[in-house]
Amino acid sequence: MTQPDPSSPAQLSNAAQPARRAPDPDIQLYDTMQRQKVNFTPGTPGRVGMYLCGPTVYSDAHLGHAKKEVAFDVIRRAFEHFGYAVRYVANITDVGHLQNDADDGEDKIAKRAVLEQLEPMEVADKYFWSFTDDMAALNVKRPSINPRATGHIPEQIRLIEELVARGHAYASGGSVYFDVRSWPEYGKLSGRKLDDQEEGVREAVREDKRDPRDFALWKNAEAGHIMRWESPWGVGFPGWHIECSAMSLKYLGEGFDIHGGGLDLQFPHHEAEIAQAEAAGHPFARYWMHNNMLTIGGEKMSKSKGNFTTIRELLAVHDPMVVRFLLVSSHYRSVTEFSEEAFTSARSGYRRLTEALGETERRLPTAPAGSDAALDARIAAHVLAFEDALRDDFNTPRAVAALFGLTTDMNAALGQGAVGRDTLERARAAYLGLGGGVLGLFAGSTESRQDDTEVVSALMDLVLKARQNYRLQKQYAAADELRDTLTAVGVTVEDTKEGARWRR
Numbered sequence: 001m002t003q004p005d006p007s008s009p010a011q012l013s014n015a016a017q018p019a020r021r022a023p024d025p026d027i028q029l030y031d032t033m034q035r036q037k038v039n040f041t042p043g044t045p046g047r048v049g050m051y052l053c054g055p056t057v058y059s060d061a062h063l064g065h066a067k068k069e070v071a072f073d074v075i076r077r078a079f080e081h082f083g084y085a086v087r088y089v090a091n092i093t094d095v096g097h098l099q100n101d102a103d104d105g106e107d108k109i110a111k112r113a114v115l116e117q118l119e120p121m122e123v124a125d126k127y128f129w130s131f132t133d134d135m136a137a138l139n140v141k142r143p144s145i146n147p148r149a150t151g152h153i154p155e156q157i158r159l160i161e162e163l164v165a166r167g168h169a170y171a172s173g174g175s176v177y178f179d180v181r182s183w184p185e186y187g188k189l190s191g192r193k194l195d196d197q198e199e200g201v202r203e204a205v206r207e208d209k210r211d212p213r214d215f216a217l218w219k220n221a222e223a224g225h226i227m228r229w230e231s232p233w234g235v236g237f238p239g240w241h242i243e244c245s246a247m248s249l250k251y252l253g254e255g256f257d258i259h260g261g262g263l264d265l266q267f268p269h270h271e272a273e274i275a276q277a278e279a280a281g282h283p284f285a286r287y288w289m290h291n292n293m294l295t296i297g298g299e300k301m302s303k304s305k306g307n308f309t310t311i312r313e314l315l316a317v318h319d320p321m322v323v324r325f326l327l328v329s330s331h332y333r334s335v336t337e338f339s340e341e342a343f344t345s346a347r348s349g350y351r352r353l354t355e356a357l358g359e360t361e362r363r364l365p366t367a368p369a370g371s372d373a374a375l376d377a378r379i380a381a382h383v384l385a386f387e388d389a390l391r392d393d394f395n396t397p398r399a400v401a402a403l404f405g406l407t408t409d410m411n412a413a414l415g416q417g418a419v420g421r422d423t424l425e426r427a428r429a430a431y432l433g434l435g436g437g438v439l440g441l442f443a444g445s446t447e448s449r450q451d452d453t454e455v456v457s458a459l460m461d462l463v464l465k466a467r468q469n470y471r472l473q474k475q476y477a478a479a480d481e482l483r484d485t486l487t488a489v490g491v492t493v494e495d496t497k498e499g500a501r502w503r504r
């Protein structure tokens with residue numbers, strides 16, 4: 001099934017995403033498999049194939065999911081910025097994810113369907129769309145391909161057949177299990193030895209398994225199980241892990257570049273994905289990247305622990321860009337602790353950037369022609385620092401620090417008087433190209449903010465002129481009333497030697 005097929009989409013050109021600059025050869029990433037930072041070399045020059053383990057769609061996404069999605073979205077955007085054409089595949093699990101890892105318990109989606117009195121597929125669709133909407137609000141780019149497990153049952157069955165044929169899987173009681181003892185490399189990603197793995201699963205030994213560590217590739221559907229398909233082993237449904245091996249190989253081809261996901265998925269999920277592909281003879285991902293966890297009170301935020309805040313709840317009170325800023329302010333491999341204070345500081349940090357960008361844009365229409373060489377050089381240095389930070393395993397906190405450096409210089413220059421138009425354009429391009437294009441900030445409002453900026457700027461000129469006229473005519477009460485009204489809506493007016501200035 002996964003032999004390179006000239007007609008398959010994995011072989012087609014990615015012409016929709018033209019490379020903007022020569023692909024940067026100096027990107028370092030931390031590869032979980034090699035346990036160190038390594039230089040990234042693409043399998044196909046100029047292209048990056050990425051696969052990300054997506055959500056199991058049975059409830060609204062929480063901030064922990066957002067950390068992962070934003071982390072890999074920035075990695076994708078950075079590759080695009082550095083001149084690569086990226087094919088980004090992120091799956092949707094809509095079948096087969098059971099309540100516990102030992103192949104027992106109810107299917108999470110089927111269980112939810114009973115609770116909500118919906119068809120399982122209604123549950124999957126409902127939460128797929130809510131996830132999609134949440135990600136759009138957070139300015140996470142849409143995947144190139146968003147494959148769903150239920151749409152790839154034949155591919156999964158074929159891969160299981162290959163494993164059975166090669167002696168790495170066995171049918172038992174209508175289910176099929178991967179035989180971990182037949183594959184000594186099982187455990188190589190997480191560094192777990194087979195003997196250490198036995199402990200956790202002993203309690204949940206299933207009679208139909210040869211070894212408690214064997215994991216399900218296909219499960220026999222008991223009476224009443226709604227999500228069921230015909231297979232060579234009877235009517236059933238796929239195990240959770242097999243979808244990712246089958247779908248990543250289908251859309252990215254053998255030996256694809258990068259596989260990503262949360263650190264908590266390293267074992268057993270990613271270990272199983274590797275075993276399923278490689279034991280069937282298909283070289284798998286060449287680099288493994290894992291994001292660390294978003295925690296609350298030091299504990300992983302998770303659906304099953306119930307200690308979560310949904311993205312929806314957060315967006316009811318916070319600007320989505322502040323949520324995104326909070327996430328990119330910590331490194332993807334660091335733990336991010338969720339707290340009110342973290343939001344307060346993200347809000348003020350983000351405002352510092354938008355104010356400087358806003359002021360830069362406001363000055364543009366009236367800026368004198370030309371540029372300021374010294375400031376240009378400072379801006380260029382901040383751009384380099386930003387890019388170097390991303391080349392160093394996508395170090396977003398350092399990239400954010402570079403934006404703050406730019407902001408300090410811009411605020412100083414803007415406070416001193418007029419700045420040349422070319423320099424303002426350069427600064428604006430840095431904010432929008434790096435903060436916007438790579439970190440995904442300043443979204444949604446970018447265009448309307450520019451339109452608004454011009455309108456607001458023209459209106460403010462009018463208001464300040466009217467105030468000046470009142471003052472010339474010694475109508476100070478009317479002049480003050482204008483200023484007080486502006487203060488009440490958050491606009492400060494300052495009288496300087498060059499005339500009145502305003503800022504928000």
Ligand SMILES: Nc1ncnc2c1ncn2[C@@H]1O[C@H](COP(=O)(O)OP(=O)(O)OP(=O)(O)O)[C@@H](O)[C@H]1O
Binds near residue numbers: 054055063067291295
């Ligand atoms: N708190 C978190 N921080 C970062 N990533 C997370 C967090 N919670 C989940 N993820 C990631 O999101 C993806 C989907 O996770 P999953 O659907 O298992 O969420 P969950 O809340 O852990 O659910 P459950 O508790 O049912 O396992 C995985 O890649 C996982 O690593």
Ligand SMILES: [Zn+2]
Binds near residue numbers: 053054244261269273
């Ligand atoms: Zn997966």
